[in-house]
Amino acid sequence: xxxxxxxxxxxxxxxxxxxxxxxxxxxxxxxxxxxxxxxxxxxxxxxxxxxxxxxxxxxxxxxxxxxxxxxxxxxxxxxxxxxxxxxxxxxxxxxxxxxxxxxxxxxxxxxxxxxxxxxxxxxxxxxxxxxxxxxxxxxxxxxxxxxxxxxxxxxxxxxxxxxxxxxxxxxxxxxxxxxxxxxxxxxxxxxxxxxxxxxxxxxxxxxxxxxxxxxxxxxxxxxxxxxxxxxxxxxxxxxxxxxxxxxxxxxxxxxxxxxxxxxxxxxxxxxxxxxxxxxxxxxxxxxxxxxxxxxxxxxxxxxxxxxxxxxxxxxxxxxxxxxxxxxxxxxxxxxxxxxxxxxxxxxxxxxxxxxxxxxxxxxxxxxxxxxxxxxxxxxxxxxxxxxxxxx
Amino acid sequence: xxxxxxxxxxxxxxxxxxxxxxxxxxxxxxxxxxxxxxxxxxxxxxxxxxxxxxxxxxxxxxxxxxxxxxxxxxxxxxxxxxxxxxxxxxxxxxxxxxxxxxxxxxxxxxxxxxxxxxxxxxxxxxxxxxxxxxxxxxxxxxxxxxxxxxxxxxxxxxxxxxxxxxxxxxxxxxxxxxxxxxxxxxxxxx
Numbered sequence: 296x297x298x299x300x301x302x303x304x305x306x307x308x309x310x311x312x313x314x315x316x317x318x319x320x321x322x323x324x325x326x327x328x329x330x331x332x333x334x335x336x337x338x339x340x341x342x343x344x345x346x347x348x349x350x351x352x353x354x355x356x357x358x359x360x361x362x363x364x365x366x367x368x369x370x371x372x373x374x375x376x377x378x379x380x381x382x383x384x385x386x387x388x389x390x391x392x393x394x395x396x397x398x399x400x401x402x403x404x405x406x407x408x409x410x411x412x413x414x415x416x417x418x419x420x421x422x423x424x425x426x427x428x429x430x431x432x433x434x435x436x437x438x439x440x441x442x443x444x445x446x447x448x449x450x451x452x453x454x455x456x457x458x459x460x461x462x463x464x465x466x467x468x469x470x471x472x473x474x475x476x477x478x479x480x481x482x483x484x485x486x487x488x489x490x491x492x493x494x495x496x497x498x499x500x501x502x503x504x505x506x507x508x509x510x511x512x513x514x515x516x517x518x519x520x521x522x523x524x525x526x527x528x529x530x531x532x533x534x535x536x537x538x539x540x541x542x543x544x545x546x547x548x549x550x551x552x553x554x555x556x557x558x559x560x561x562x563x564x565x566x567x568x569x570x571x572x573x574x575x576x577x578x579x580x581x582x583x584x585x586x587x588x589x590x591x592x593x594x595x596x597x598x599x600x601x602x603x604x605x606x607x608x609x610x611x612x613x614x615x616x617x618x619x620x621x622x623x624x625x626x627x628x629x630x631x632x633x634x635x636x637x638x639x640x641x642x643x644x645x646x647x648x649x650x651x652x653x654x655x656x657x658x659x660x661x662x663x664x665x666x667x668x669x670x671x672x673x674x675x676x677x678x679x680x681x682x683x684x685x686x
Numbered sequence: 687x688x689x690x691x692x693x694x695x696x697x698x699x700x701x702x703x704x705x706x707x708x709x710x711x712x713x714x715x716x717x718x719x720x721x722x723x724x725x726x727x728x729x730x731x732x733x734x735x736x737x738x739x740x741x742x743x744x745x746x747x748x749x750x751x752x753x754x755x756x757x758x759x760x761x762x763x764x765x766x767x768x769x770x771x772x773x774x775x776x777x778x779x780x781x782x783x784x785x786x787x788x789x790x791x792x793x794x795x796x797x798x799x800x801x802x803x804x805x806x807x808x809x810x811x812x813x814x815x816x817x818x819x820x821x822x823x824x825x826x827x828x829x830x831x832x833x834x835x836x837x838x839x840x841x842x843x844x845x846x847x848x849x850x851x852x853x854x855x856x857x858x859x860x861x862x863x864x865x866x867x868x869x870x871x872x873x874x875x876x
Contacts, residue, residue, distance in 0.1 A: 299709035299718075410724070432745075462747050466721040467705045469712045565745030651748040 297469035302433040302458065305470045306398060307332030309437040311342045312478040313396075313444045315370040316485065317362035319347035319355045323377040324410045325460035326400035330372050352377040356384035359395050363388075364499060366490030368444065369395040374460055375402035378416040382423065385453075389424030390515065391499050394447035394487065395454075396440065397425075401561065401611070402460040403646040411647020412460040414561060414611035417588075418620050424515055426454040426522050427589040429560040433463050434470055435541050439586075441473065442529040445482050449529075450522045451489075457588075459562040459611075461647070473537060481536055523590045544592035546584045547599050553579040555662045556600060556636060558625065559609040560585045563643070563650050567609075570655035577659050585621065593628040600629060603636040605662040610642040618670030639668035648674055687740040688828065689750045693769045694759030697729040699815035702841075703757070704735035707819055710829050710837040717743045732763060739828075753777060755866075757822055759801070759814050761790060770794070778866045780822050782814045797825060799860060808853035809846075820854035827867035831858050 300308075306329050310318075318337070320330040336342040345362075349355045352373050359369040373381055378399055388395065399417045403409035417427060426446060430436035436458045443454040458464060491497070503511060527543040534540035548568060557567055557580050564584045571580055583599055585592075600606060606629075608622035617623070622640030629635040639661050644650040654674070661668050677685045690707065694700040701722040708720030718739035736750040752772045761783040763769045773779065779796040781787070784803060787796035799821045801814030816838065823829040831854065838850050 297712065299705075299712040301705065461721065461724070465701075465724075466719055466747070467708050468719045469717060562747050566748050569744055569746035649749045651751065652746065 297471050299467055300433075300470045300472070301328065301465065301467045302436065302463045303328030303400075303465065304332050305433055305437050305472060306440060306458070306464075307336065308472055309440045310370055310396075310398075311336050311344075312473065312475055313370075313441060313482055314368065314484075315342075315344050316367035317345045317347065317359060317369045318371065319349055319358035319362070319369075320371045320373065321349055321352045321355045321377060323352070323374050325402055325412070325464045326372045326374040326377070326398065328464065329398060329400065333370075352380040353384060356381040356388065359397075360384055360388050360391070360393055363393045363395045363487065364391065364491050366485070366487050368448075368485035370397070371395070372398035372400065374400040375404055375410075375416045378420060379404065382420050385420055385423040385425060387500060388453045389519075390511075392451045392489070392515070392518075393453065394451050396443045396447055397453065397455050398440070399455050399457045400460045400464045401457055409646040410460075412462050412611075413645045413647070414457065414459075415645075417455060417457045418612040420455075421589065421620070424452075424519060425589060426450070426452055426519065426526070426587070428454065428456050428526070428586055429584075429588060430456065430458045430463065430586075431546075431562055431564040431584050433458075433466065433468055434539065436463060437470060437472065438533055438537060438539055438541060441478055441482065442526075442533050445529050446522065446525045448483075448485060448487070449525045450518065451487070452519060452522055457561065462562040471537075471539075477536055481533060520590050523587065523592060526587055526590075542584065542586060543595075544587040545595045545599055546586060547581055549581040550579045551602075553581040554602070554604045555579075555659065556581045556583055556603040556606040557609060557658055558583040558585055558606060558621075559611075560588060560621065561611060563609065563611070566650055566652065567655060570652040573652055574655055577656060580659075588621070591624055591628070593631075596625065596628050597632055600632070600636055605639065606636040607639045607641060607658050607662050607668075609658065610640065611644055613642045613645075613670065613672070622670070637667045639664065640670045641668060641673040642670070643672070643674045645672065650674075687738065687744065688755070689753045690737040690739075690755045690757065690822075691750050691753040692735040692737070692757045692759065693763050694733055694815075695729070695763070696731045696733050698733075698759045699813055700733045700735045700759060703759075703815035703819055704737050706816070706834065706837055706841070707737045707822075708739065709840065710823070710833045711737075711739045713837060714829055714833050716741060719747065721747070723749055732766065732768075734768075755780065755822065755826070757818050758782060759818060761785070761798075764790060764792070778825070780818060780825065782818055795866070797821070797861060797866075799857060801857065804857055804860070805853060808856060809849050816850050817853050817857035820857040821861045824858040824861050824863050825866040827864040827869070831855070
């Protein structure tokens with residue numbers, strides 16, 4: 296029976312159902328409601344968990360690193376500058392192969408300061424060695440958090456669950472929360488074979504010389520690629536338990552005969568789907584939600600693009616001085632195909648600019664363009680640009 | 687699909703009002719989404735919140751540019767062009783004001799409720815949001831008042847809950863039921 300819940304409140308309760316033993320976080324908009332709600336569950340005695348208040352995100356990440364290395368199921372959450380301040384520790388967590396779950400309540404980066412949503416923060420730590428899963432809705436975010444704890448402990452890799460700030464975190468909608476029994480049946484108690492043990496002391500994170508560093512990094516890369524199987528299995532098992540299938544690595548919708556593909560990450564997918572319904576006069580589209588960005592699902596993407604002539608990649612961040620982030624990888628993946636679609640790259644909704652149904656016809660125009668769009672911020676307002684930058 | 691935009695100032699319970707409306711709708715079997723468009727997070731700053739509701743599920747998450755209804759918690763915001771912007775033709779505006787819509791210079795379908803005074807009387811504080819919600823669902827006939835009363839019970843307890851329940855009954859009493867009811871209007875051939 297669905298109940299009306301704010302996204303953040305639902306995530307706090309979903310995390311609590313996963314029985315975390317240590318949670319440490321520093322509040323930052325739009326993540327605050329999540330950790331506030333978890334702190335309240337702990338304070339009210341509804342969740343048996345050590346909640347550690349800290350003075351910065353760097354400390355929050357350090358606390359959960361230590362806690363997980365000592366054998367606790369650990370959780371933290373952050374956004375924007377908080378993710379950047381954590382970034383040093385994020386690399387350590389993955390490099391030391393310590394499993395945990397972090398929620399990134401996606402928010403733009405400074406400067407100028409913006410509290411609003413885009414995905415620049417999680418994209419900035421793309422190479423931190425974490426699994427990154429992007430959620431299109433709050434129901435998917437609830438289910439993905441539960442899956443993430445299992446994926447983390449199976450792979451001994453940390454998982455970042457990315458959900459759009461405000462658009463998801465601050466939205467109230469009807470949500471199904473599983474029961475404790477359902478989560479317990481899916482998620483075994485935390486077990487970490489390499490956990491620190493005072494009876495058998497070891498050092499972790501020590502210096503590694505040139506003779507072994509490459510091999511350790513290769514092993515991380517290899518295992519992160521291999522985590523795709525764990526993501527697929529967790530999705531399939533949870534789909535069987537809950538009846539909700541989020542597609543594993545990548546989810547497609549739309550008619551099979553569509554020749555135009557639209558690929559995006561996060562909460563814009565639902566708006567695209569309703570926009571397609573609102574525009575029956577336009578050619579049909581295959582809408583693709585990229586759920587796993589790390590590991591990047593090369594084969595799944597290649598298969599999902601079969602039959603497409605055009606693919607528009609819609610990004611919520613970009614790389615200054617180059618342009619596309621996701622589309623650069625999509626192009627590389629599709630370059631292996633004998634008949635790859637043309638790939639167009641656009642960014643929209645930066646710093647919280649609203650993504651409306653009116654975006655949809657513009658995406659179709661881009662797909663029909665004479666030349667492949669290398670990279671364009673599609674929703675620029677020329678009126679707000681200096682004269683010399685107006686096209 | 688019914689789209690409602692709530693305008694007010696930080697501290698007036700705009701987001702809370704949107705959550706209460708969506709929560710009530712969800713309990714009544716609607717699919718509904720409520721979300722804020724925060725500006726600067728401070729008391730007194732203009733804030734908008736959105737509620738989108740439909741009998742069937744929908745997936746869009748964009749802001750509401752063309753609302754069917756506006757709920758305006760501070761009449762001074764009527765001077766801001768963004769407040770009335772995009773109101774659908776035939777759409778209704780519910781304003782927190784002791785003055786009539788004509789006195790307020792509104793030339794659209796509008797209704798005013800002195801929600802601050804009602805809230806002062808029943809809550810002891812000029813927080814207009816629950817009174818306006820009660821008036822809104824009564825004018826539109828969208829949701830039963832008992833459902834809002836039940837939803838208030840999810841958020842408030844004790845004396846605050848009791849006072850709010852008295853307040854919403856008084857607010858519902860103060861407006862004409864169903865005059866914005868689209869189904870009633872439709873049945874009457876309007």
